[in-house]
Amino acid sequence: MLFWVITIVMLAIAVLSILLPLARRVEQSSNAVQPMDIYVDQLNELEAKVASDKTAAESLAQEKAEISRRILKQARTQDQITSSVASGSIPSIGASLIALVGLPVIVLATYLHTGSPGQPDQPLHARATANLENTSIDEMVVIAERHLAKNPDDAQGWSVLAGVYGRMNRPMDRARALQEIIRISGATPERLADLGEALTVAGDNIVPVRARQLFETAFKSNPQLAKAGFYLAIAQEQEGKLEEALARWTDLAALRVSDPEWKSMVARKQKEIRGKLGLPEPETTPNTLAGPSAEQVEDAANLSAADRAEMIEGMVANLASRLEDNPQDLPGWTRLIRSYAVLGKMDKAQAALKKAHLAFSNQDEIILQLQQQAIQLGLKPPVSKEENP
Amino acid sequence: MLRRFVATCLLFVWLMPAASTSALAQTTLSPEMEVRAKALFLQLRCVVCQNQSIGDSDADVAKDLREIVREQMLAGKTDDDIRNFLVARYGEFILLKPVFAWHTAVLWLTPILLLLVGGVLAWRATSRSPKSVKSDALSKQDENELQEILRQHRD
Amino acid sequence: MIVELGHLALVLAFALAVVQSIVPIWGTFSGDRRLMATADTSSLGILFFVTLSFGALMWSYAVSDFSVVNVWQNSHSQMPFLFKLTGTWGNHEGSMLLWVFILALFAAAVSLFGSALPPSLRANVQGVQAWLLATFLLFILLTSNPFARQEAALEGQDLNPILQDIGLAIHPPMLYLGYVGFSITFAFAIAALIDGKIDSAWARWVRPWTFIAWTFLTAGISMGSYWAYYELGWGGWWFWDPVENASFLPWLSGTALLHSALVMEKRDALKIWTVLLAILTFSLSLLGTFLVRSGVLTSVHTFASDPTRGLFILAILSAFVGGALFLFILRSSRLEAGGLFAPVSREGALVFNNLILSAAAATVLIGTLYPVVYEAFTDAKISVGAPFFNLTFGLVMIPLLIAVPFGPLLAWKRGDLLGISQRLMFAFLAAILVIILTGAFTQKGQWLAPLGVGLAVWLMVGSFAEVIQRAGLRKATLAVASRRLAGLPRSVWATALAHCGIGVTLLGIVCVTAFETETITVLKPAESVVVGEFSLRHEGYASRTADNYSERSARISIFKSGEIVAVGTPSKRFFPARQMPTSEASIHTFGFSQLYLALGDVEGDGNVTLRIWWKPMILLIWLGTVIMVIAGVISLSDRRLRIGAPARRKSKGKAASHA
Incomplete structure (x- = not known):
């Protein structure tokens, strides 16, 4: 309602800005400068110059003659501008009609076509306080991000967000969150390996150089870290160093990992690389008993x-x-x-x-x-x- | 999709300090050659950048191109040889200063033509006869009329 | 509601502009002064509504109202407040609204300060301005509406990080004030063509407006150049980028216009040419807008591209330029030839100036458009870059630069070249001296640099020849001379300063081009590198996180003769919302010269790659433009250009005798 009231006020201002001058009497002798004023001014200026610089008088005389001719010509052809036109003449009625009818029609037709009159403003602070019910995961992520932008040292928050990013398949964001965690809580082998993993996933599962460095650092300080070892082996394979990769897989086979798929995956990998290298399967096929290894x-x-x-x-x-x-x-x-x-x-x-x-x-x-x-x-x-x- | 890919690449460039190419030259040239190389860098476009020469750009492509130029220079190639080599590889797009040929004649000759034509027109518009330049003093009658106008005006 | 009211205000401004397109010009044809007078109030109304609209958009940026598509696309809740505000015009829609806002500002200025203009000329000028306003408002409403709405999004997509800079706050508005300012001279030209009265009085009325536009444009281009220099992070200050060329073209033809309007005012000559220049200058502004906004050219600064918009702007461009030129051809035959002059004369010098500036503008124009046109016809790509422009533009401009000091000394109609040469002897000697001195200090084979420095000195010193002559400094006593100096018309000072400013800029350009050094090096922590007379030590690097970006910076201590003189922190920033890295250079000023540090790669073990430039005398480039801007302001304050204020007082009450 208020909107339409203001609309009408604004329309009225626009219409009046046309109608008021139409209703006013215009002074006939305006204070406008005519060409004659300018020529006379030029002549005055020239005379001042002549007065200050006697030596130039001769060369300036020609200029003076020229301006004088301009003045004479202007005086002789002085045209009469603007006769007064009675109010109520056709042009002013036409102009009033344009202002009173044309203007509102243009405004309403255009605005109703392009605008969204009912839609309220939605500034940020009004929306930030809305409750969390019915918010999608995307929205909650945004809220979390906003919280963390304000409290960047909240390691707990970053680690939650890192997990969410991982699940949402946003590896670059996950990497960013993990970097924040490392910045706040320091680097542990696990965190470095996680970061390396995120970077690798982001790179379409090709282990980038930086991730590789992370894995190496992590593996050096904790050789039991299956994740770091795993990606190092993958990296070596991607780099074409198959023998090294095979050796690493063999080492990895000895790790105790609770994931039931780990062993079979490692075995499969070993078999795969052996195939690539053209090596025969080892004589002693992996014991189905899976007894404890020597290590x-x-x-x-x-x-x-x-x-x-x-x-x-x-x-x-x-x-x-x-x-x-x-x-x-x-x-x-x-x-x-x-x-x-x-x-x-x-x-x-x-x-x-x-x-x-x-x-x-x-x-x-x-x-x-x-x-x-x-x-x-x-x-x-x-x-x-x-x-x- | 592409945007995502580009973004990832950008981040990688940022995150990966020990990337393959470095801003530093791998090939070292003699000081005279280095001056020549730097001058040549400014004439070659970094093909992926927007209007930057390979001398100005930090992009990997620019680094690679700089390296190519240095290597070729070390191999004794002249500037023209190197330009031709790069044009053969990347097309004329790589030259920031286009060659002068039929297809660029309009580009190179327009300024000269304009100066010539404009100069002739301007010359003809001026008057070289001293008489025509001089304007005579006002006649007595005109002078009187002028004084009358001025008197009215200055009131 | 505020958003929608802003939208409504924009529509109202459009409707008023449509009315103003018709009514005042109808008034001049029917001789009805009241119809003409409507333009005075309606142009204020347009300004009022466009201001409301712009304010509403700014408000929605300030409060991050992401239900506005434009805000959502170009803002982010975490951006610093200042950049939220400046982000209003850091995008296509917002910058077009700013464009129109400035157009409305100038239209209102004619209503407020143009009361000295003859009523019919004023009404026609206002009418033409309304055509421009109506067309561009329609363009905004139909193709680039900044008030388009959506379901409120939770977070915005962030502003292009390169644009998150204080330079953005000032540079585009300033540039637009120049660009759009030439719309007034355009309107004056069209109004005069409609009226059929083009004489020396018209030139006098147009010149102040031209000065205003030229001054703003000079400032805008200069700021843009400095902004690119310190923000883009690789030390370049002029790229011959299409977008830069787009602003440089109106500057070149606007400068020509200033000079030819002078001839027209004094001698009633060059009328056709001056009117044509007035039309061309604004046409080049429109062309610039088209090039930037349509995305026809991709370049460093372009941040908008959409073919429908491009076609719309192309239509606007063709309609206004084509229509103006058509009107020009219809009317130009009726213009009388003006006063005659000899080749060697003040007029001759100004014609020479116009010839060179036009040729230079044509060179830049064709260089900018050639790759686009070539690709359109042959499907093959070629580049036209800095080496081409430096060569051709430089060669074209050199004769003009040599001629500049002669111009103001020449008499009207017929000049005395020999006598003037004698008066310029001191400048010539100064230039020769500097050439020899510079030559002695430069390496062999670099003969261009001393000549360039000499030319700059010739300009800087020679520009004051007129001042010296008119003050009679050689013969008169000090007291007399200083009294005369004070009594000189301001336009004399303005001319001297503007020409001197060009010399200063040229000096900066020559020095940087010839004597700049670049060093690329890898520094371990605590390692040093020597650059010229400086020694730079790497003190380690740090990371930090700001509201909307993370940053890594190296700390570099700068030593000069063993003492620390500055600490630099060149850095790289990363903006996660746009996934975009930027480079923040660290710049240190020593006199007029600067040390420019840009951070390259940072390695894990703390090694950093640094690019270090020593840029001698670089600040002179912008100092020269500052001098030119000051000159523009001084000439605006000249009594003769204050649109006949004193003349009006005298003629009051006497108007009837002429009327």
Whole structure:
């Protein structure tokens, strides 16, 4: 409503700016300068010059004659300008009509075509206080960014944002956020590796030089950091250094990584590079038992008792879960049962024995072996299949 | 898509200090040759930049081009040889000062033609006879009329 | 609501401009003074509404109203407040609104300060200005509406970082004041053609307006040059970039116009040529607007491109230039030939000036357009860059620069070259002395540099010959001479200063071109490099984060003869919202010379690549333009150009006797 009131006021101002002069009487003798004034002024100026510089008088005389002729000509042809025209003449009625009708029509037609009369202003501060409900993830990111622009030392905020950027596939932004975290909280190998990863993803998974340096720094200070090792191997492969890459993959194969896909991925990579290099598959194909490697054993030896127990338990749990998926593995079962027994978890050993028994229930010879093992370990032998319909 | 790519590239340029090319010359020239090279740099366009010579630009392409010029100069090529080599590779676009040939005749000759034609016209517009330049003094009658007008005007 | 009112005000300004296009000129044809008088109020109304509109746009930038498409595209909530405001005209739509705002400003100026003009001339001038206003307002409303709305976005897309600079706050408005200022001389030319009365009085009325436009344009170009010098970060100060050429072209023809209007005022000669120049000068301004706004040329400064806009501006350009030239051809045959003059005379010198300036403008124009036209016809690309312009423009201009000191000394109609040469002998001797001195200090083979310095000195000293002569400094006593100096018309001083300013600028250009040194080096922390008489030490580098960018800068201590004289922090900035890096040079002034540091790569181990330029006498380039601007202001204050103020007093009450 207010908008339309102001609109009408503005329109009125515009219309009046045309109508007022039309209604006024115009003075006939205006204070306008006529050409004659200018010529006379020129003549005066010249005379002043002649007065100040007597030597130039002769050369200036010609100029004077010329200006004088101009004055004479102007005086003789002085034209009459503007007769007064009575008010109410056709032109002034026409002009009034243009102002009163034409102007508002042009304004309204144009504005209603190009404008959005109903839309309110939406300055930033009015919108920033809106509640977070119904805000999309994009909007929340913007709000977070704005918060961090004001509080750039909020490491927590940056790390949340880094994660979000990663999920939104905005690797460059993720890299920026990670750089902020490193700036605030210092560089840890993990953070450097994350930053390297973001830069690599941004570069279409080609490891850029800077990212490579980051991975190297990270890996140097923590050789257990699978991510850094992984990308270094990838980088070496991309650079065409296949032997080095293969060696690195072989080293990586020894790392303990909880990701179940890690081992198979590493193995696949090794196979791939061997293929590229034209090397034969190694004689000893990776043991499906996946027993601890020499390094692991050595590592385990160096660990504290508690750590070692944890490590062994982890291995046992791994084995158990693999046997759940793939029960037709007698040596596996044998090892699992023995492990439980050695760890003193007799009930778990008993349960494992029962599962193994079920898995091989139709193979008498194997059941016999299991029963013998049970007796050796002091477990209750599984019942025969006759007794267990 | 392209914009995103360009942005990524820009960021990389910024983030990657140890990039392949450096602002410093890998090829070193004798001082006289370096002066020649610098003069030549200013005549060659950095092909990806907007109206910058390779001497002014910091873009990688400009660095590479500078390196090419230096190498060729070291190999004993003349400025013209190097220009021809680059034109063959990048087209005439690389020359900030276009060659003088039929297709650029209009460009090079217009200023001269304009000066000539304009000069002749201006010369003809002036009068070389001393008489015509002199204007005679006013006649007595005119002088009186002038004084009358001035008297009215200065009141 | 403010946004929409701003939009409405723009529409109102358009409607008023349409009315003003018709009514005053109708008034001159029907002889109705009241119709003519409407232009005085309606042009103020237009200015009022355009100002409201511009204010509304600025307000939406200030409060980051991202429901306005234009604000959303060119602003960001985190930008410093000043750059939010200046961002208003840092984009196509906003800068067109600024263009029109200045057009409206000049139209209103004619209403406010043009009361001394004959009514019919004034009404016609105002009518022509209204045609321009209406056309450009329509252009804005139809193709470049800054008030287009959308659903409010949460964050803006940021302003081009190169434009986030204080230089942007001042440079475009100043440039536009010059560019658009020539719309008045254009309007005067068209009005005179409509009226059919073109005489020496017309030239007198036009000259002050030409001075205003020329002064602003000189300042604008100079600022633009300095802005590019310190902001783009590679030490160049003039690039012969199409956008720069676009502003330089009206300057060249505007300078020619100043001089030819002088002939027309004094001698009633060169009438046709002067009117043509007035039309051409503004046409070149329009052409410049077209080149910049249409995106026909891609260049450092271009930040707008859209073919529909280009076609619209091309149509405007053809309509105004074509229409003006058509009218010119219709009327020019009716113009009487003016006074005669000999080749060696003040008029002759001014014609020479016009000839050279026009040829120079044509050179720049054809060099700017040739690649575009060539590509359009052959589909092949060629470049026309600085080496071409330096060579051709330089060769064309040298004769004029040599001739400049002669001009003001020559008498009207027929001059005495020999006598003048004697009066200029002292300037000639000074130039020779400087050439010998400079030659002794430069390396062999560099014979151009001493000659250039000599030419500059010739200009600087020779420009004051008229002042010296008219004060009679050689014969009169000091007291008499100083009284005469004070009594000299200001225009004499203005001429001397303006010509001297060109000499100063030339001196700067020659020195920088000939004696500049460039050093590129990699510095380890605490390592030093010697550049001329300076020694620069790398003190390490730092990173910091500002509101809307992050920055890495190197700290460089500058030593001169063992003492620290300055600390430089050349830096690189990165603007995440636009994903764009910029380089911030560190510039240090020593006298008129500058040390210019730009940061190259920063390596992980703290090594930095530095580009270091020593730019001798570079500040003279801009100092010369400052002198020219001062000269422009002085000549505007000359009594004779204050549009007949004293004459009016005398003639009051007597007007009837002439009327």
